[in-house]
Amino acid sequence: MSNATELQMPPHSCVAEGAPQEGRNxxxxxxxxxxxxxxxxxxxxxxxxxxxxxxxxxxxxxxxxxxxxxxxxxxxxxxxxxxxxxxxxxxxxxxxxxxxxxxxxxxxxxxxxxxxxxxxxxxxxxxxxxxxxxxxxxxxxxxxxxxxxxxxxxxxxxxxxxxxxxxxxxxxxxxxxxxxxxxxxxxxxxxxxxxxxxxxxxxxxxxxxxxxxxxxxxxxxxxxxxxxxxxxxxxxxxxxxxxxxxxxxxxxxxxxxxxxxxxxxxxxxxxxxxxxxxASFILAVAPLFICMGLLCSESGISKDLFDSADKWMGHLPGGLVMAALSGCAGFAAVCGDSMATAVTMGSVALPEMQRKKYNASLACGALAAGGTLGILIPPSMGFIFYALVTEESVGKLFVAGIVPGVVLTLMYILSVYVIAKARPEWAPRGERASLSVRLLSLKGIVWMILLFVLILGGILVGVFSPTEGAAVGVVGAFGILVLRGRVTRKVMKDVLTQTANITTKLLMILIGVGILGYFLAASRLPDEMAALITGHGYNRYVVLVGILGLYAILGCLMNVIPMILLTLPTIFPTVKALGFDPIWFGVITVIMMEMGQITPPVGVNVFAMSSVAPDVPMGAIFKGILPFMFCMVLMLALLIFFPGMATWLVGMLF
Known part of the structure; x- marks a missing residue:
């Protein structure tokens, strides 16, 4: 498992000079x-x-x-x-x-x-x-x-x-x-x-x-x-x-x-x-899902997902890229972290793409964009922290992310198909696998499906809360690790070290949010902003476009979870005052977070892919994400015009 996480700033191109070494005092x-x-x-x-x-x-x-x-x-x-x-x-x-x-x-x-x-x-x-x-x-x-x-x-x-x-x-x-x-x-x-x-x-x-x-x-x-x-x-x-x-x-x-x-x-x-x-039982969901995702990364699930998708889709134009995107979506269902999804699937799929002479820009761009599905398809750390700040239901947010996550994955795959048809030399077809080989490949993804159904199904049915579901997921992911014979002292040390490290970094921000929240409440700044905007009679969709523009800018400057924790205490009261559904807005927010993962100059997934493919220029990777950025913008437009894409399933199940 790579040490890359949602929370580490990318290795910028400039290299800091070391502190002066001469003399001591x-x-x-x-x-x-x-x-x-x-x-x-x-x-x-x-x-x-x-x-x-x-x-x-x-x-x-x-x-x-x-x-x-x-x-x-x-x-x-x-x-x-x-x-x-x-x-x-x-x-x-x-x-x-x-x-x-x-x-x-x-x-x-x-x-x-x-x-x-x-x-x-x-x-x-x-x-x-x-x-x-x-x-x-x-x-x-x-x-x-x-x-x-x-x-x-x-x-x-x-x-x-x-x-x-x-x-x-x-x-x-x-x-x-x-x-x-x-x-x-x-x-x-x-x-x-x-x-x-x-x-x-x-x-x-x-x-x-x-x-x-x-x-x-x-x-x-x-x-x-x-x-x-x-x-x-x-x-x-x-x-x-x-x-x-x-x-x-x-x-x-x-x-x-x-x-x-x-x-x-x-x-x-x-x-x-x-x-x-x-000291919050609800917050325990964060380290538990982080730990589960890290355990899944170490278990080899990502390779099984890619191999199975390759057997089913590899013979199509752009089949390997489409298989990698399908693998990203599947891995997102048990990981919840976008950079981890990109790095893990990139390390599995990229060597095969390079061996078959796929265009490096398309391959790396697709993997960087596919990694963003890790914070849209549940369980998602983006939804978890959105829920913690806004006090919305984690279960409802998870359900709200399913349809948009699937639709966005299909849009990614379709865009690759169109590109591969227009430029077949960029993404050559592979050999068609027999039906028996395809069916046999499905056995490798059984554990992932069972784990996903167990966690999300248990939460939706009411067998356990999101925090309890995360704990069950940790035990399930550890069980998969044991059954696959991948449990070693080094693996467990890395997993638990990263779990404690990432959790502490996130909670330090939440502590800051809590103290800042008392000040904001005393100053009445969020409420006054909401009253100012609603009182002037601005069209709420004009305000929404302004908020999305702000998120697009912030996404270019900072990592996604800090962005949520920093902005939501001020913005969320305005969103509610304008009458937008908070669950729907949660999906919108997470998609904006996804865009921030791949937009320059701080496109952390692009930096992650650069570490996996050091011979591919950074500019080529950024160029490769453009079709997928268009898919995200189109997804946002669909959600604005058809909010039921996010809320319909929630209404059916809750």
Whole structure:
């Protein structure tokens, strides 16, 4: 399984210069000493996170079995999973910042900046983040003390234990950020950027002190005005490279502090918000589906899907590409991650296409576009996070994605057929397989079909919730891995490491969304925006086109799940006020996310395909995705004119 995920920024063409190496100073020595102390603690903390990610499916699966066999539920399952979430996220925060590639950020602009300036920006970010998370740590400790003597309802576990665990994880993050701050200061001194360093630190202090000096101003903004300034500030921080979750949380806290008469509500939010956001049974669906997708990737399902589709379609014009697209759709039904779908199917199908002299642009473009089906065909991480932000039904969203997912797959296949008929030398036909060979090839996809039917069918019938379905999927995917003899220590280590790493990155953004949400609610910015748009009597489809245009632009700049988490808290109230069906809009949003996966300059699926086919120029791959971009635009038009494509099946089943 490739390490590529939805959440890792692509390897941009520019290569950052390394930090200056000449000489050492006291800041290097302090950072080295701190790292020597941190290293073993971070590793042990992440080991606990790793183990929790590995076993969290077991209690839910046992509960489902007990309900099915004995008509009785196990006690305390919800609380158990909430505690698993706390262990996974908080104990991995520091490790992710130091060893897991860092928390998610947008480096599109900073990648083009002089590295001396980027190091100054990083110092500003690190000073702000260290101080902010130090404050979060303190307030979480206060909350733990206030909860002394309180116990969970079912398991009677003292609540202060796991809040203290959260505080410990936050402390590790603070020390990690402090170490990076010290190294940044050292690098700036080696750059002889003393004045720049002083300015960066002074700006960080002034930024953190915003609530104090703002309230001393003779004229202050309205709540709405402060909300707009906060959003502008947050976008600026994001473009300047601050991790997304950090920027949202810091701006949310400072804005909430500035709005209130005092800082007590904002400080209380820091003490309660991050823990309560993370300790959620509903959120457990994220690591479970991530783990299931990774296990399926390792099981070899992708090769079976492609081989079977090749037997049935390989003799047609463009048959191998059509088979690869069919394989992408099938793999999407058990994966839910678009980049993983593209990389996995690309590694299986591309060598065969190259052997048969397929046009490289068409082959790579189709695989990059086919990978996007991973976030449309259920189970989909895009739908899951849309549901978490909007509080819509995950099951309804999954069902809503089925028909558009199938139709879009068929549109992809048809476009390949048309291209292959017009340019037969680009996609030569293969040999026709006999009916017996075709039928025999179906046995390789039986496990995928069973797993898909089990998960989605169980959710739709009401046998289990989406979170329970994800746990059943994890056990099923692991069972397939065992039956195929692919279980090794390395495989399991990679799967669980990626599960904990990706989950922590996503949840850090959700923590930021939660804190920012308090500020947005206090400023009434989303409601005022919705009232402004609806009050002016704009045609709702004109507004929808504007929203789609915004998503198209954002999709060119950042990864898809952060895009959802960043924009929906503000946009969703407007969408509802305009009378659009939120489930239908969820499908629209996910298709816009798909477009963002393949549009330059941050087309992460294109970068993923480039890593699979390093000899194919990036420009050729981007050229190859154009027919599939047209299919996506056509799919959006069909959904706008015929919304029943997304809502009809939902109405039938719910």
């Amino acid at each position: 006291i800041f290097d020595a302090l950072a080295d000493g701190l790292d020597a102390l941190l290293e073993p603690v971070l590793n042990k903390a992440f080991l606990v996170s790793f183990i929790a990610a590995g076993i969290m499916a077991i209690p839910i699966f046992c509960d489902v079995l007990a309900r099915f066999i004995f008509s009785d539920s196990l006690e305390g399952i919800i609380e158990t999973e909430e505690y698993f979430m706390v262990l996974i996220v908080f104990l991995a925060l520091g490790w992710v910042q130091k060893k897991g590639g860092g928390h998610i950020k947008i480096d599109l602009i900073t990648c083009k900046m002089p590295q001396r300036f980027v190091r100054l920006l990083d110092t500003f970010h690190n000073v702000v983040s260290t101080a902010f998370f130090g404050l979060v740590f303190w307030r979480t400790c206060v909350t733990a003390m206030l909860k002394m003597g309180e116990h969970s309802i079912m398991l009677k576990i003292p609540l202060s234990i796991f809040i203290t665990v959260a505080a410990a994880g936050l402390l590790l993050l603070v020390f990690t950020l402090l170490s990076q701050t010290l190294r940044g200061i050292s690098d700036n001194l080696k750059d002889k950027a003393v004045i720049g360093l002083l300015v960066a630190v002074a700006l960080a202090v002034a930024f953190l002190a915003f609530p104090f000096w703002y309230k001393m101003l003779p004229d202050q903004l309205s709540r709405l005005g402060l909300g707009m300034v906060g959003m502008t500030t947050m976008i600026s921080l994001l473009l300047l490279g601050m991790p997304i979750g950090f920027a949202m949380a810091v701006v949310g806290f400072l804005g909430l502090s500035a709005i209130g008469f005092n800082m007590t509500p904002a400080l209380n939010t820091l003490g309660v918000g991050p823990y309560s956001t993370t």
